[in-house]
């Protein structure tokens with residue numbers, strides 16, 4: 001039943017849609033009220049070091065770091081993977097959430113940026129949980145999917161790297177995550193560009209990756225092997241819970 005006319009789909013406003021983040025001030029309010037006061041000292045230090053790096057736009061936001069940290073505790077994650085490390089903010093959020101014998105296979109083509117954050121991760125006493133592999137993630141995933149011993153072994157996998165490969169990652173990760181485990185795909189709202197009109201003035205890299213993000217979102221929405229939940233945290237994160 002709709003209020004907008006016979007056979008017309010109800011519009012969001014009419015079914016109680018609330019856009020929570022109506023302003024930058026509201027986002028700042030969240031950061032200042034609930035995120036920064038509870039941010040572990042090591043994450044704050046890493047965030048401040050990263051802020052001085054020329055590519056700091058790539059870092060995971062503090063509210064998303066807090067979200068990941070709690071999510072990992074809620075699901076009792078122990079064996080995890082991260083694709084796309086940069087200076088390690090989401091990696092540290094993960095490492096702090098895992099038990100002392102927890103593991104993170106962390107992959108990035110760039111070791112230098114990881115090494116910027118590494119002393120802070122070491123000082124936080126969680127570096128022993130991290131197995132960092134320098135290089136493209138896809139060939140590593142190929143090896144792991146060929147070798148059956150990794151199948152169904154990961155509690156959580158965070159994907160935050162080359163968007164043009166997300167569907168290729170998904171093909172492999174679905175075998176590596178355990179049934180009941182989670183894959184989190186980051187940037188699935190891609191700067192809001194997923195709803196931009198075709199002629200909108202987008203930065204070149206935003207425009208380039210947008211089609212891949214749109215394709216991913218469509219594919220995840222119809223994938224019967226997972227349940228999904230797309231959250232407007234950070235640049236959008238889609239959680240996929242493997243069910244078969």
Ligand SMILES: C[S@@+](CC[C@H](N)C(=O)[O-])C[C@H]1O[C@@H](n2cnc3c(N)ncnc32)[C@H](O)[C@@H]1O
Pocket residue numbers: 058059060083084085086087088089090091107108109110113135136137138160161162
């Ligand atoms: C958005 S950043 C990751 C941010 C990170 N999660 C954080 O919390 O700061 C994306 C990273 O993916 C890495 N990357 C790009 N292509 C990759 C690939 N094929 N395999 C692994 N990492 C890749 C980049 O070097 C970059 O550090």
